[in-house]
Each structure stands twice: as C-alpha cells, then as structure tokens.
Amino acid sequence: MQQALTLSERVIAVLGARLGLRYFKRDPIPDGLDTLDVPAHGHEAPPGLLDAARTAAPDLLVRLQSRRDGLSDDEAATVRAHVGPNEVEHEKPLPWWQHLFQCYRNPFNLLLTVLATVSFATDDTEGTIIIATMVIISTVLRFVQEARSNKAAEQLKAMVSTTATVLRRDVLDGADPAAMVRGGRLGREIPLSELVPGDIVLLAAGDMIPADVRVLAAKDLFVSQSALTGEALPVEKFSHASDAAGTNPLEYDNLAFMGTNVVSGSACAVVVSTGARTFFGSLAQRVTAQERTLTSFQQGVNRVSWVLIRFMLVMSPLVLVINGVTKHDWLEAALFALSVAVGLTPEMLPMIVTATLAKGAVMLSKKKVIVKRLDAIQNFGAMDVLCTDKTGTLTQDKICLERHTNVWGQLSEDVLEYAYLNSFYQTGLKNLLDVAVLNHGELHQRLDVVNRYRKIDEIPFDFQRRRMSVVVSENGEHHELICKGAVEEVLAVCDRVQHGAQVEPLTPELLTQLRRVTGDLNAEGLRVVAVATRHLPPVQEAYSVADERELVLVGYIAFLDPPKESTAPALKALAAAGVTVKVLTGDNDLVTTKVCREVGLKVSGCVRGDEVEKMTDAELATCVARANVFAKLTPAHKERIVRVLRANGHVVGFMGDGINDAPALRAADIGISVDTAVDIAKEAADLILLEKSLMVLEQGVIEGRRTFANMLKYIKMTASSNFGNVFSVLIASAFLPFLPMLPLQLLTQNLLYDLSQTTIPFDNVDDEQLAAPQRWNPADLSRFMICFGPVSSIFDVLTFLGMWHLFGANAAEHQTLFQSGWFVEGLLSQTLIVHLIRTRRIPFVQSIAGWPLLVMTGMVMLIGIALPMTPLAEYFRMEALPLAYFPMLAALLLGYAVLTQMVKTAFTRRFGWQ
Known part of the structure; x- marks a missing residue:
C-alpha cells in the first residue's frame, strides 16, 4: 500500500x-x-x-x-x-482567508514579523510600521497575483473539454x-x-x-x-x-x-x-500533505534565499557589535542591525516569482498554449531538445485514402471493401486511417452492410501486435476474420496470398517481391496498411489473438498525409532558437524520412525500433546524439529514448497525443500535448496546445524563456545589491563616529527599492536572451554576487568621503546631512542597478526597459530625491541637500553605471550572460 x-x-x-x-x-x-x-x-x-x-x-x-x-x-x-x-475535494480552492495566510506564511515574512516584534518591543514605532508595511505589501501583492493566476487557470481549463x-x-x-x-x-x-x-x-x-x-x-x-x-x-x-x-x-x-x-x-x-x-x-x-518534488528552479531559488538568510544571520550580529563598540549606544546599534537584517531579506521574491509565472501563463495562453503546471514554464524555456511525432505535427493530420491495391500494387475494390468492413465494425479507438476509409460511404449501400453482415466479435488493436481484427458473419453462412495493420505484423500471421481468384502459398521469393511493392509505396510518402482475411466455419462466437493465424493477404490500403506548410518555417525557427527537433514515430522509416525531407528537416540518421531494442544504454546514448529520426517505435522505445536524452544532459520536451505517447510524456522534462489528444496523453502533459503546430510551440518556447529571464533578473538584483550593501555598512560602521543611516531611513530606503522592482514581470527581454535555451545555474549566481556586489560599495565609500570632506558632515552634529546624502545616493544607485543588470547591453541606449518598470523606477527615484526637501524630512530625520551635492551625485551615478557596464562586459566574456 x-x-x-x-x-x-x-x-x-x-x-x-x-x-x-x-x-x-x-x-x-x-x-x-x-x-x-x-x-x-x-x-x-x-x-x-x-x-x-x-x-x-x-x-x-x-x-x-x-x-x-x-x-x-x-x-x-x-x-x-x-x-x-x-471532483476530488483537495482540488477545491482555499477560502480567501486561508489563501491569504498561505501567502503570508513564507520564511521571509515570518522573519520580518520577528524583526517587527523586536522593533515594537524596543519602542521603535517607525521601524515597526515600515516593516509591517513591507510584510503587508508582499502578502497582499502575492495574494492578488495568485488569485488572478488561479482565475486565469480556471478560464484556461474551460477552453478544453473534460467529458465521459x-x-x-x-x-x-x-x-x-x-x-x-x-x-x-x-x-x-x-x-x-x-x-x-x-x-x-x-x-x-x-x-x-x-x-x-x-x-x-x-x-x-x-x-x-x-x-x-x-x-x-x-x-x-x-x-x-x-x-x-x-x-x-x-x-x-x-x-x-x-x-x-x-x-x-x-x-x-x-x-x-x-x-x-x-x-x-x-x-x-x-x-496531499506530502510535498511535491521541487523543480531545479525552485531548488535554486530556495538555495539563494537561504544563503541570504544565513548571510543576514552572520552579518547582523557583526554590525551590532561594531556599532555598539564604536558608538557606545547599544540600543541604537541594535535597531540599526535590525534594519540591516530587514534590508538583506528578499521579501518580494515569492511575489515576483508568482507574478512572473502567472503573467507567463496568461501570455502563453494568448499563444494558444495552456499551462497546466506553472513551474513547467522554467523547463519550457530551458528545453533544448524537442521529440515529436510525425503525424499531425509535421503533416496536416488530414489523412486521405490514396490507393487500395492488391498484393501486386494493382487497383482492387475487394481490398477497399474488406477495409471498410473492418473499420465500420471496430469499436476501439478509431484513428484517422479509419476515418479516411469510412469516408467511402458509398460502400455501405453497395455492400448492403445492414442486411448482409452481422458482427460476431472483435480482436482489439494493441501496440505490440500493431494490428486489429473483426469477425463478421456474411448471410449467416460463414464467419470471416478481417485483419488490418502494419505490413510486417500482418505478414507475420499470413501463410497465403490472394492472386486473382486463386490463393498461393507465401514463399520467401514472393515475400521479397511483396516487400518491394510496399517499399515503393512508402518511398512515395504513402503509409501502407496490409489487409488479410480468413474464412472460418460459424461454430464459435468468441475469438482471440490466437485466431489471427493462417491468414490470406489480400492487399494494401495506402494513405497520404501531406506535410503542413507551416512545418518548414517552424523547424527553422526552432533551430534558430537552439532547439533540436527529433522525430519519434511508430510509422514506417521510409515514409518518415520522405516527409522529413519534404519539410526541410535534414535527416542525420534514421534508426528503427528493432535496432533500438538491441542497443545498450551506452550505445543508445551515442546513437541519440547523432540520429534525429526514429521510426517503428513502441511506447517503451519512445520512453527509453527520452530518458537517455535526459541522461545526456539535455532538457527534453516530448510532444504527443496518443496512448502510445503517455510513457514518454511522463518521462520528459516537459510533456506537451494537444486539446484533441486522448485523455491519458493530456493527463500526462504539462502543457496543452490548442493548435497542433510546431509554430505554436516555437512561440511558446520564446514566451517561456521571457518568463524565466524576468524571474532571474530579480534574483540577480536582490543578491548582488544586498551583498554590496553589507560591505558598505561594515565599512561605515567601523570608521564613522555615528550611524551611516538611521534605522528608519534604512527601512524606508529598502521599502522604496522593493517597490521599484514589483513591475519586473512586465519588463522587456533582449532578443539574445530568447535566442537560446536558458537553464538555472546557481553557481553562476554566486559568481554574479561576488563580481557585482562590491561595485556599489566603491561608490558608497566615495559618497562617504564626499559628504565628510566636501560638505563637512564629519561630526555627530552634522550626521543628518551625511545620512540624507547617503540615503539619496544609496536609493538611486540601487534603483539604477535594476536597469544596469536587467540587460547585458548598454541600458537606455541599446536596451530599454518596459514602460511599467520605467515608470515605477522613475517614481521611486523622484521620491528619494524629493524626500529630504519635503515637510516629511523632519519625520525621517533628514535635511535638504545643498545644490552642490547633485553634481557629485550625478558624477557618482555616471561612474557607477560606467564601471558596472565594464564589469558586465568582462563578466559576459568570461562566464556568459543568463
């Protein structure tokens, strides 16, 4: 159990x-x-x-x-x-008050709540209010975004049918x-x-x-x-x-x-x-109480979050001790250390991730891609190998019956009649081949199906035999077993061949000749299905697979599924986006390679299922790296190929819509199906396409990368900015005779900075970030923190020197001027880093942020500059800055932007840019 x-x-x-x-x-x-x-x-x-x-x-x-x-x-x-x-009860949405509590209950909000409690216990009313405001904003924004996401998800589910x-x-x-x-x-x-x-x-x-x-x-x-x-x-x-x-x-x-x-x-x-x-x-x-396995992205976010929390737990006591020893005011030092701890907490991270994923899901729906699981978006953007079926993806999925021939390739009405009876009476899953046969409705009257035939039994199709049979009684005189299926599988149960009015034994020489006929049909891009029969006495009412023996091969029905016009440009677009397409199909290898050539997919190797069966995992790993077409596969073969590709280090997407695709859909990093698929395929999939087209998929891949890139921006900004601020605080605490910034000022600065980033989910993304698969790399983030964090500290120290020497803020009685100057410079440099790190290009020149981010960051910078000059300045213990301060501020910000761009260029050359 x-x-x-x-x-x-x-x-x-x-x-x-x-x-x-x-x-x-x-x-x-x-x-x-x-x-x-x-x-x-x-x-x-x-x-x-x-x-x-x-x-x-x-x-x-x-x-x-x-x-x-x-x-x-x-x-x-x-x-x-x-x-x-x-409906299963656990699927019902939580009441709003429980949902609100879930949004509140994350490590960052709980930590801030503890800090707010400490502030309240130490009579720091302003600090308590600001920290509480941060918690409320983070919780409410996440609550609103998740509510909108849930509503959007329900609307998307309503776009597809769920029936029995x-x-x-x-x-x-x-x-x-x-x-x-x-x-x-x-x-x-x-x-x-x-x-x-x-x-x-x-x-x-x-x-x-x-x-x-x-x-x-x-x-x-x-x-x-x-x-x-x-x-x-x-x-x-x-x-x-x-x-x-x-x-x-x-x-x-x-x-x-x-x-x-x-x-x-x-x-x-x-x-x-x-x-x-x-x-x-x-x-x-x-x-349901058991937690679902975390994705690589979730694990990476959690790892970064706890690094920052541990960093805070180490640095805050250090700040407390340094300020307590140098300033001899342990209460003020404790409040300042508390504010530093708040500044190091990425409290907006859950909201940013939720908002970005929700927006990504809505945008993908506009691209005709329904996201069943939001976390799958990260894998969508990271996908570098797409495995797909041939029928309906590369082709039009509008199969027409092109030919019905005897075993020699000559037109035969008898073969069509047998095929019609088989398709008409079968009750299993009717595929497009059956529909194409049943379109010949004129046979219904000609054969007098209602009066002349009676169904006796059926031997359903399965993916091992790759054939199915029906048994009918004609005028009550005898039973006729009519079998149709894949050529080799039908030939395996035949021992005779219909030749005109005669029946001949199936000799090895004749078998070679028959395979030449089917091979020629396949080479024309036709999918060939063999038809065979067996006359039986009317003595039994139940039949089984054991009765599929000693059959007479009567001929073939051949189908044409023309390539889609959109397939060739879609394959080019996927290749340009860094996604390698591999075709995995149960169809004939000759038909598959011809279709691939017609849609512009260069075949680098075609491997059949029987060859896959004989390979070890090591041999298959080498094979899947070279070949891009795999034909005559069973469901187990498809699943194995997907698993081997993943073992080779690829992020694998699998697109399928049939019963035989379900194992591979589950094995892939991201399962992709369509709304017309069988329900087991849709159940196993992470994404549902409303249109079975590679072009739709390519557009979805780009949107997935855009979503992932915007999530990564906030993590980069938060990690590097917080890392740099700690150095600045430590330096100032060690050498200044007063606090470099009051706790209230530090908390206000952090609140404004967090607000400036809430619109990151709506930011633009550079084309080069969409051109290749993006994968989560925590090691790259660590390097990023170490390289970019100290850059801001350099200009913080220059600000300290400027306020000390140029403006005379070098004693306790002038600390308000010093603190006001660093407040403005710190807030503007932190806000500027949003634009500097969001792109590898030159900001504002080669890459412009989305208008919501421009507006929000602009408003925050104006508030920061104006705050010391407003009547609120006294409440925040600030004072108006001299006009000479602003040329210095402009020079510092310009230098900060130039140096950051230089570091960014060097970092990109060495490690790349994600």
Whole structure:
C-alpha cells in the first residue's frame, strides 16, 4: 500500500487538470450487457467497492437504482444533489482567508514579523510600521497575483473539454444515428463532474477511467494501473462477479479506478463511487500533505534565499557589535542591525516569482498554449531538445485514402471493401486511417452492410501486435476474420496470398517481391496498411489473438498525409532558437524520412525500433546524439529514448497525443500535448496546445524563456545589491563616529527599492536572451554576487568621503546631512542597478526597459530625491541637500553605471550572460 501512495503523487498533482476526449463510437457495448434485465429502482444502500466487486451485475444495478440503459437526466441530477459533483475535494480552492495566510506564511515574512516584534518591543514605532508595511505589501501583492493566476487557470481549463461517454435513458431528438448504440440507447458526452453513482459509462482505448467503476461487460479490456500500483504491464479486466476474499480493491479484476486508463479493448461499466469517495479520492486525502518534488528552479531559488538568510544571520550580529563598540549606544546599534537584517531579506521574491509565472501563463495562453503546471514554464524555456511525432505535427493530420491495391500494387475494390468492413465494425479507438476509409460511404449501400453482415466479435488493436481484427458473419453462412495493420505484423500471421481468384502459398521469393511493392509505396510518402482475411466455419462466437493465424493477404490500403506548410518555417525557427527537433514515430522509416525531407528537416540518421531494442544504454546514448529520426517505435522505445536524452544532459520536451505517447510524456522534462489528444496523453502533459503546430510551440518556447529571464533578473538584483550593501555598512560602521543611516531611513530606503522592482514581470527581454535555451545555474549566481556586489560599495565609500570632506558632515552634529546624502545616493544607485543588470547591453541606449518598470523606477527615484526637501524630512530625520551635492551625485551615478557596464562586459566574456 505504501508503494501505491508514493507512485500516486504524480497523478494527484495533475488530477485537477485532467482533460477528456470525445470519441466517435459505433456499437461500443460488448456482448453480454443485453442479457442484463433489471428493474429501474431498488431500495438497498449504495455498495462499497468490495461489495460491488462481489455482487452479480443485475443485483448491483438494483442496489445502485440504475438500469442497463443508465439513468435519466432527472435521476442523475437527484443523485448529484445528494452526493455532490465528481471532483476530488483537495482540488477545491482555499477560502480567501486561508489563501491569504498561505501567502503570508513564507520564511521571509515570518522573519520580518520577528524583526517587527523586536522593533515594537524596543519602542521603535517607525521601524515597526515600515516593516509591517513591507510584510503587508508582499502578502497582499502575492495574494492578488495568485488569485488572478488561479482565475486565469480556471478560464484556461474551460477552453478544453473534460467529458465521459455515458448512457442516459433520455433519447434525444435529432441525434446522430452514427452515435446510437445497440438497443436504441444513445452514448452521450457529459462533463466528468456530472457523473454520479449508477451512471453507465462506455470505455474504449485511450479513455481515462472517470470514476471508480464495476465492469458489466468487457471485450479484451486492458487497463493501465501503474499510477496506483506501479505495475508496468496493463491488467485485464473482466465482467464476472468476484469471489475473492481480499480487502485491497486493486486486487479485484472487475473493478477499474479513477486516474487509470484503458490501453486496449472496450467495456461498459457502472459507476460505483465518485469524487472524494473513490479509491483515488481517499488516497489523495492521505497524500496531499506530502510535498511535491521541487523543480531545479525552485531548488535554486530556495538555495539563494537561504544563503541570504544565513548571510543576514552572520552579518547582523557583526554590525551590532561594531556599532555598539564604536558608538557606545547599544540600543541604537541594535535597531540599526535590525534594519540591516530587514534590508538583506528578499521579501518580494515569492511575489515576483508568482507574478512572473502567472503573467507567463496568461501570455502563453494568448499563444494558444495552456499551462497546466506553472513551474513547467522554467523547463519550457530551458528545453533544448524537442521529440515529436510525425503525424499531425509535421503533416496536416488530414489523412486521405490514396490507393487500395492488391498484393501486386494493382487497383482492387475487394481490398477497399474488406477495409471498410473492418473499420465500420471496430469499436476501439478509431484513428484517422479509419476515418479516411469510412469516408467511402458509398460502400455501405453497395455492400448492403445492414442486411448482409452481422458482427460476431472483435480482436482489439494493441501496440505490440500493431494490428486489429473483426469477425463478421456474411448471410449467416460463414464467419470471416478481417485483419488490418502494419505490413510486417500482418505478414507475420499470413501463410497465403490472394492472386486473382486463386490463393498461393507465401514463399520467401514472393515475400521479397511483396516487400518491394510496399517499399515503393512508402518511398512515395504513402503509409501502407496490409489487409488479410480468413474464412472460418460459424461454430464459435468468441475469438482471440490466437485466431489471427493462417491468414490470406489480400492487399494494401495506402494513405497520404501531406506535410503542413507551416512545418518548414517552424523547424527553422526552432533551430534558430537552439532547439533540436527529433522525430519519434511508430510509422514506417521510409515514409518518415520522405516527409522529413519534404519539410526541410535534414535527416542525420534514421534508426528503427528493432535496432533500438538491441542497443545498450551506452550505445543508445551515442546513437541519440547523432540520429534525429526514429521510426517503428513502441511506447517503451519512445520512453527509453527520452530518458537517455535526459541522461545526456539535455532538457527534453516530448510532444504527443496518443496512448502510445503517455510513457514518454511522463518521462520528459516537459510533456506537451494537444486539446484533441486522448485523455491519458493530456493527463500526462504539462502543457496543452490548442493548435497542433510546431509554430505554436516555437512561440511558446520564446514566451517561456521571457518568463524565466524576468524571474532571474530579480534574483540577480536582490543578491548582488544586498551583498554590496553589507560591505558598505561594515565599512561605515567601523570608521564613522555615528550611524551611516538611521534605522528608519534604512527601512524606508529598502521599502522604496522593493517597490521599484514589483513591475519586473512586465519588463522587456533582449532578443539574445530568447535566442537560446536558458537553464538555472546557481553557481553562476554566486559568481554574479561576488563580481557585482562590491561595485556599489566603491561608490558608497566615495559618497562617504564626499559628504565628510566636501560638505563637512564629519561630526555627530552634522550626521543628518551625511545620512540624507547617503540615503539619496544609496536609493538611486540601487534603483539604477535594476536597469544596469536587467540587460547585458548598454541600458537606455541599446536596451530599454518596459514602460511599467520605467515608470515605477522613475517614481521611486523622484521620491528619494524629493524626500529630504519635503515637510516629511523632519519625520525621517533628514535635511535638504545643498545644490552642490547633485553634481557629485550625478558624477557618482555616471561612474557607477560606467564601471558596472565594464564589469558586465568582462563578466559576459568570461562566464556568459543568463
């Protein structure tokens, strides 16, 4: 059980963003459900999961007050009013007062609260007010930004559908007959949250299990429960009542659970539990207290934060001792040390990070990219390798049936008819190939499908066999198994070939000739699907994979999926942005390489899945660094390639929309899917594209880098500025006969400086910072602090000398003038560093900040200059500065800007600029 808890965390983390899918289903109810004939209402209490597993299906429906054809809308509404929506409770937003407390409760605010308490205890009213103001501003700004972010996230979720397929007794007028299921019942799509116990749900390959359900009828139903149990292989589910005596619901093979997904087959099931009453919901309540693993960016931010806090814990006592010994006023020294501690606290860091990520998510939504997890934005900007499928990404995803030929490549109507019957009667996941075949609706009348054929059974598709079969009865005379799938996989179960009216043995010479025909079709960019048949006596009603043998190959259907016009420019843009594109597909290698050439992707090596299978991890690591096209891959191959790329040091994004993509989506640093994907793919993804296009993705990558760059700016500014200020304070404390700045003045300066940075999330970002992937590098930040911090101290010392020698502020009676002069210079130099460090270019000339940052920093600088000259100067114990001070101030600021630019240039040449 403990193993299940640990492995479930990643599912619980994304349950709130889990997305649904609408399927085109025909006759999806497996045989067996029609034999259930139960009354509409019962009087027993709703059963638990174990009781549901052990109860016969008719009795279970009675206890759930349901029927084989489901509930009516009114009945479902009544049940929903009693049990609530199908939502896990931990997903609900916190009440505003709890959210406000969460925003307050961070190490910086708690530390400032302690400092404010100390100030209050020492009768430092002004200091208490200013520190409290800092805490209030930081908390309120974060609260507002997170509330806006949550609201935006809910609006973005509403842009994609979250549905399940259910049977409701209400027969809708004007319904599409193609959606009708046997018995006159209608399969309808409803929001997941509207499911209630007693609902009858229809399941097919690719579906997420929308609640805890008991299987009523199943056909080759395999469910992946790895999210709950850690089992790598799918588990087969059955419809019979279980006689097991175990107490673990996961051990019962007729139950399926919320959060798991259908790998293959189809089923009809009744909902037993919804929302927090599900196995998943009860599990979530027990593990949500466990913290999610931190991303590299979060770990780096925390590391920097605690470095500054430890730095403060060391330097503040040192400042206290130096000032106490030299000034002999220990109370004033304590208040000053307290103010230094406040100045070293990056209290705006949580708000800046939250605001930047929230703004990034909103901006990405305008680029048609929905962010399910805000922290994923950092990985989006750092991504340097993108693995993507071919179909629908490089191509138009509008597949048309181009040819239907016999085994010799000659036009054949018989092959098309067999393919139509197979696609028409299959109930699993209908892909675009099936849709293209079914577009030949004229065959329906010509074959007289309704009167002439009856479906007997189906052998669903899976990614190991790469083929599927249906068995139909023609006029009740015989059974015909019709199989279609990948050429090699179908050939593996064929021993004969249709040649006109004759059937020939499949000899090695003939096999070589057949492969030449399919190879020629592939070379033209056509995707080839083989079609084979087998005539059987009408003596059995159930068929399995073992019956796919001794087939007769009748021919091929070939499809064309033209390349997208936007693919070539998108690939160029991604390459220019430093992102290497690698194609991972289950399709044929010849087709894939031809499409790659047509869209301008230079193929540096094409590797097939069977070759990947034979490689060791070391060999594959070398291979993935060289090759950029991988074909005929299984889901396991895709996942392994992604993991090896990550082990090679890359930040890997994987873009996929199919069931077979889910393992790779989870293995990647950032999983990317589309809103039309199967729901298991969307559940595993971090980002959802509203348009399946590499161009959309490229725009999203740039926006992710912009968001990351703005977050990094604040961290750089805070770290370097605080590091430099400590040196200035220590020097002044050691040599001056008075405090270089009063605690109230230091706190006010820090508050104004923090306000000047609140608009950093809205700043512009230089093009070169968007041109290459950006990765978090804490070591680079340490170098940055050491290189840039002392630069400000040089000009602080020059200010001390100027105030001492030029303006005579060299005694205790003139300390107000000294303190006013350093207050203005310190605030302006700190604010100026915002513009100096935000870019590697020359500020105001080669790179101009965004207007919100320009306005805010300009206002703060004007306030700083004006404060000593206003009536408030007396309150802050300042005095007006002489006019001669301002030329000195201008010269100091100019020198500071020039020296910082020189250091910046040298630093960039040596270490680069992030």
